[in-house]
Each structure stands twice: as C-alpha cells, then as structure tokens.
Amino acid sequence: MTSLGISQIVVYFLIILAITKPVGTFLFRVFEGERTFLHPVLRPLEKLIYWAGGVREGEEQSWVRYSASLISLSIFSVLFVYVLQRLQGHLPLNPMHFSTPHAPPNATAMTPDLAFNTAVSFVTNTNWQSYSPDTTVSYLTQMAALAVQNFVSAAVGIAVAVALIRGFARHTAKTIGNFWVDVTRCTVYILLPICILATLFFVWQGCIQNFKGPVTATTLEGSTQVIEQGPLASQLAIKMLGTNGGGFFNANSAHPYENPTPLSNMFQLLLIFALGAGLTYMFGKAVRDTRQGWAIFAAMSVMFLVGAFICYGAEQRGNPMLTSMGVEHAYTGSQPGGNMEGKEVRFGNAMTALFATVTTDASCGAVVAMHDSFTPIGGLVPLFNIQTDEVIFGGVGAGLYSMLIYVIVAVFIGGLMVGRTPEYVGKKIEQKEVKMAIIAVLATSFVILGFTALSSVAPFAKNGYWNAPGPATANLNNNGAHGFSEILYAYSSGAGNNGSAFAGINANTPWYNLTLALDMLVGRFLFIIPALAIAGSLAGKKLIPTTAGTLPTTGTLFVVLLIGTVVIVGALTYFPALSLGPIVEHFQMLGGKLF
Numbered sequence: 001m002t003s004l005g006i007s008q009i010v011v012y013f014l015i016i017l018a019i020t021k022p023v024g025t026f027l028f029r030v031f032e033g034e035r036t037f038l039h040p041v042l043r044p045l046e047k048l049i050y051w052a053g054g055v056r057e058g059e060e061q062s063w064v065r066y067s068a069s070l071i072s073l074s075i076f077s078v079l080f081v082y083v084l085q086r087l088q089g090h091l092p093l094n095p096m097h098f099s100t101p102h103a104p105p106n107a108t109a110m111t112p113d114l115a116f117n118t119a120v121s122f123v124t125n126t127n128w129q130s131y132s133p134d135t136t137v138s139y140l141t142q143m144a145a146l147a148v149q150n151f152v153s154a155a156v157g158i159a160v161a162v163a164l165i166r167g168f169a170r171h172t173a174k175t176i177g178n179f180w181v182d183v184t185r186c187t188v189y190i191l192l193p194i195c196i197l198a199t200l201f202f203v204w205q206g207c208i209q210n211f212k213g214p215v216t217a218t219t220l221e222g223s224t225q226v227i228e229q230g231p232l233a234s235q236l237a238i239k240m241l242g243t244n245g246g247g248f249f250n251a252n253s254a255h256p257y258e259n260p261t262p263l264s265n266m267f268q269l270l271l272i273f274a275l276g277a278g279l280t281y282m283f284g285k286a287v288r289d290t291r292q293g294w295a296i297f298a299a300m301s302v303m304f305l306v307g308a309f310i311c312y313g314a315e316q317r318g319n320p321m322l323t324s325m326g327v328e329h330a331y332t333g334s335q336p337g338g339n340m341e342g343k344e345v346r347f348g349n350a351m352t353a354l355f356a357t358v359t360t361d362a363s364c365g366a367v368v369a370m371h372d373s374f375t376p377i378g379g380l381v382p383l384f385n386i387q388t389d390e391v392i393f394g395g396v397g398a399g400l401y402s403m404l405i406y407v408i409v410a411v412f413i414g415g416l417m418v419g420r421t422p423e424y425v426g427k428k429i430e431q432k433e434v435k436m437a438i439i440a441v442l443a444t445s446f447v448i449l450g451f452t453a454l455s456s457v458a459p460f461a462k463n464g465y466w467n468a469p470g471p472a473t474a475n476l477n478n479n480g481a482h483g484f485s486e487i488l489y490a491y492s493s494g495a496g497n498n499g500s501a502f503a504g505i506n507a508n509t510p511w512y513n514l515t516l517a518l519d520m521l522v523g524r525f526l527f528i529i530p531a532l533a534i535a536g537s538l539a540g541k542k543l544i545p546t547t548a549g550t551l552p553t554t555g556t557l558f559v560v561l562l563i564g565t566v567v568i569v570g571a572l573t574y575f576p577a578l579s580l581g582p583i584v585e586h587f588q589m590l591g592g593k594l595f
Contacts, residue, residue: 006350195241352368
C-alpha cells in the first residue's frame with residue numbers, strides 16, 4: 001500500500017465522520033415532523049401528496065398495518081415496472097427502438113423472465129441487472145420505472161429503519177408511525193432536494209443529461225464508434241444517494257459519462273454512505289442517548305476500515321504469479337503497480353478498492369471496476385461484506401435496521417454470559433425479539449446457500465436447456481473455485497439487495513432470472529417484516545431503569561461484542577462456502593496453479 005492510497009481512504013472516512021451528526025440531526029427533525037429550512041418551499045407539496053393519496057397525516061399505524069401498507073406498495077410497484085418494460089416498444093422516448101422489430105442487432109430482448117427479475121430487483125433496492133442497460137431499456141423505462149423505484153425503494157428502506165427506531169424510543173405505545181407519511185417525508189425533504197443538487201453537480205462535472213439518440217463518431221484509427229446518450233445524471237444521483245446501484249451503462253460508474261472526474265468519484269462515494277451514517281446518529285438522538293448511536297457508528301466504521309485496507313492491500317500486492325514470470329508489477333511512482341486487470345487506470349488500486357468496499361458495505365452495487373478481476377482476497381472482501389447482511393452502514397435504512405437486529409443478538413449473547421435478561425436502551429429483549437432476529441438472519445443465508453448449491457450442480461444452471469440461446473460454447477460459465485465464487489457472489493448479492501456481481505457468470509437465463517428474483521424478495525421482505533414485528537413489540541414495552549447489572553451498550557466492550565457477533569455469525573454461516581471459492585483460489589494462486 002502507498003501513503004497516497006492510505007490517505008485517500010482516511011480522508012474519505014473523516015468526511016463521513018464530519019457529516020454524520022448534521023445529517024442525522026436533519027433526519028431526526030424530518031421524521032419527527034419538525035419544521036426545517038425546506039418547509040416553506042416543500043410543505044405544500046407534502047400536503048398535496050397526502051390529499052391526492054387520501055392519507056391522514058396524523059393517523060398512525062400498528063406494525064401489522066405498517067407492514068401491509070409496505071407490501072401493497074411493493075406489489076403494485078413490481079407490476080407497474082414489469083408492465084412498462086414489456087410495453088416499452090409501444091411507448092415514446094425509445095429512440096433506439098428497443099423491444100421492436102427495428103431494434104439494433106446488439107439489443108437484448110426484454111423477455112418475461114428478465115422483466116420480472118428487473119422489476120423485483122429495482123423494487124427491492126437491489127438493482128441487479130442481467131442485461132446491459134444501454135442496449136435493453138428505453139429512456140421512458142429508465143425514468144418512469146427504474147429511476148422512480150430508486151426513490152421509492154430507498155424511501156421504503158429508510159421508513160422501516162425509522163419505524164424500528166420508534167420501537168426502541170417509544171414505550172407503552174401501540175403504533176410505530178404511518179408508512180405513507182414516512183415515505184412521503186423521506187422523498188420530499190431528503191431524497192428529492194439532495195438529488196436535484198447532485199444532478200446539477202454531476203452535469204457540471206461532465207455527466208450527460210439529454211434525450212438524444214446514439215451518436216456515431218469516427219475514432220483516431222478511422223473506425224466508427226456508437227456513443228450512447230440519455231438522461232443519465234438524474235438517475236446517477238439517486239442510484240448513489242439511495243444506495244441502489246443500477247447503472248445507466250453496462251460499465252456502470254467506470255464509464256466516463258457516469259464518473260468523469262476524481263471529484264465526481266469522491267462525491268459518489270460520499271452520497272453512498274451519507275444517509276446510512278446519519279441514521280446512526282438519528283437513532284441515538286431518538287433514544288435520548290447519542291452515545292448509543294455513536295457505538296453503532298464505531299462498530300460499522302471498524303468493519304469498514306478493516307475491509308477497505310484488506311482489499312486495498314490485496315489489490316496493491318497483485319498476483320505473485322506475475323512476479324515469478326519476471327513481470328514488474330510493484331508501485332514505482334510512474335506506474336500504479338498491483339493488480340490492474342479490470343480496473344480504470346484513472347482510479348488506481350486505492351480508490352477502486354475503496355469504491356468496492358463502500359458499495360458492498362452499503363448494498364449499493366455500483367462499481368468502478370470488475371470485481372471478477374480482483375485477486376481472491378480482494379474479491380473476498382466485497383463478498384463477505386454482503387454476507388454480513390449489509391450491516392456496515394448498509395443500504396439507506398437497511399443498514400441500520402439490519403445492524404439493530406444484530407444488536408439484539410449481541411445483547412442476547414451478552415445476557416447469557418452474565419446470567420441476566422438482556423436489555424437495550426431501556427427495553428427488555430425477550431423471546432419474541434430474539435426469534436424475529438434469528439428468522440431474519442437465517443432467511444438470507446438459506447436462500448444464498450441453497451440456490452448456490454443448486455446452481456453449482458444442476459446442468460440447466462450452466463449450459464443446459466434453460467440457458468440463453470446461442471452457440472453451445474457461448475454460455476459456459478467458469479469452472480473451478482472461481483466459477484463457484486461467481487455463483488456464490490450472485491446469490492449473496494441478490495439476498496443482500498446489493499446488485500453488484502463478479503460478472504463472469506451468464507445470468508440472463510430463465511433459471512438465474514427467476515431464482516435471483518426469489519432470492520431478492522426473501523432477502524428484502526424476510527428482513528423487513530421481522531424488523532417491523534420487533535418494532536411493534538418493543539414500542540409496547542415499558543422502560544426499564546438502568547442498574548449496576550445492566551450491560552453497558554455505549555463503550556468499547558459492546559462495540560467489540562457487536563463486531564464479534566456480526567463476524568462470527570457470518571463466518572460460521574458462510575466459511576465452508578468461502579473455503580470452496582475465494583479461499584481455495586487464493587492458495588491456488590500462491591501455488592502458481594491458478595486456473
């Protein structure tokens with residue numbers, strides 16, 4: 001690792017640390033219904049939405065009604081996005097004529113299974129894309145379906161986190177808020193204003209924002225190149241802020257139109273973590289003890305920094321097999337050194353490793369390099385980040401409510417060790433909360449490991465009759481440890497609602513489209529429903545005064561316990577699978593037999 005690379009990671013973290021309190025304070029005021037500096041402008045819009053939707057702003061919901069509202073919105077969203085994709089060939093703003101007889105030769109057909117996978121993907125905040133966006137979906141689909149769901153799915157995640165915060169903060173209450181009010185306030189006061197400013201920033205930096213068709217250019221060699229256009233900057237802003245990650249181009253944030261400058265790259269990274277970090281402070285403020293929020297922030301930060309430096313170190317060391325061949329790949333000042341395969345030279349190993357760590361910590365899924373080309377240990381970091389249930393800052397809202405579920409497990413373990421009923425922020429953690437937490441943790445691991453096992457042995461998952469049409473050799477996936485890692489990463493990414501991929505796997509087949517859709521639904525809703533059940537249970541409990549026997553949950557000891565719980569649960573669950581993938585591949589590389 002170089003001093004410049006280390007300083008880039010440290011500077012990024014210090015900026016996140018600096019904005020956590022002001023962002024968290026603003027979030028607290030918005031969801032408490034307090035007046036902010038945006039209210040004179042946006043309050044009329046908020047009231048108009050309530051009137052149009054028939055929402056009673058002052059009426060709150062039990063956790064059951066809150067969940068029912070969330071599920072109803074999600075079902076409608078899946079149907080809407082699916083229908084719009086299937087009909088895009090008959091709708092306007094389709095200059096490339098996708099899904100029509102006049103579609104370009106390289107266009108990907110929007111089949112029923114692909115449309116269903118994409119609809120589920122964007123509604124669950126995953127944004128997994130089994131297709132190249134610039135050769136598959138129209139501008140109208142990009143804006144009215146995909147970009148809209150980037151806002152809605154992000155707002156839903158934050159609403160669930162806020163509801164769970166209320167569960168810890170309230171006592172002897174029967175309600176946890178109003179889902180429609182929470183989603184509206186999140187969209188109107190948080191997501192929209194920031195995204196408008198971010199869009200203008202990205203346009204200033206060089207991102208495109210237009211409705212033009214593709215432009216044909218002549219290269220210096222005299223050949224022609226088709227350069228795609230479209231309304232990119234507006235989707236880029238929300239995909240980063242909402243930790244969605246769906247790219248406008250197949251190259252995602254490695255594309256110069258999506259990420260033209262070092263400043264735009266740093267700004268994208270800040271958008272990814274901003275709301276997730278701010279929610280930790282909001283939690284502390286809501287429970288009237290900001291130390292609780294900072295303890296969670298500290299646990300997230302330690303895991304983030306450890307992952308970032310492990311990934312950076314592995315990528316900067318590169319592949320020792322190249323050294324044995326006499327190839328110089330050390331940093332010299334005039335060359336970056338390390339493993340540069342699949343990376344943009346302008347970002348280098350440090351910022352690429354940082355981006356890979358941030359995007360998989362935060363279930364964003366945007367990438368500036370191909371994770372499939374990382375070294376085995378470098379690729380292990382983003383894979384394990386996802387398998388922690390995205391608790392390291394995590395997706396907007398999802399990171400906090402996932403971490404709070406692990407907090408329940410941690411205090412339960414702590415209570416067993418000291419022989420007391422576990423307590424957290426003045427609430428007894430009892431049988432129901434622990435059961436719900438375990439259901440959430442087990443659900444994601446079940447679909448990840450189950451579908452990975454099936455896809456590793458079933459012939460139609462690789463090159464059988466359910467594969468995409470084409471020559472028999474065109475759809476073969478990689479074999480060996482790396483091929484297994486690609487399958488494991490795909491289902492981990494789906495259940496973790498991340499959306500990034502190792503990308504060496506041919507996922508646009510009915511098998512992968514349908515199983516990954518189910519994978520994403522389980523990962524989203526079998527975490528959300530238990531979290532809301534916990535919120536409802538905790539909200540109805542009385543506050544318990546702190547005594548000398550209460551386990552402190554604001555100090556270093558609890559931070560270590562929480563980190564240990566996350567890592568050990570992940571290690572016990574996924575270590576056998578990781579041993580068959582990136583770990584064995586690492587030892588193959590050291591032995592000079594990587595294939």
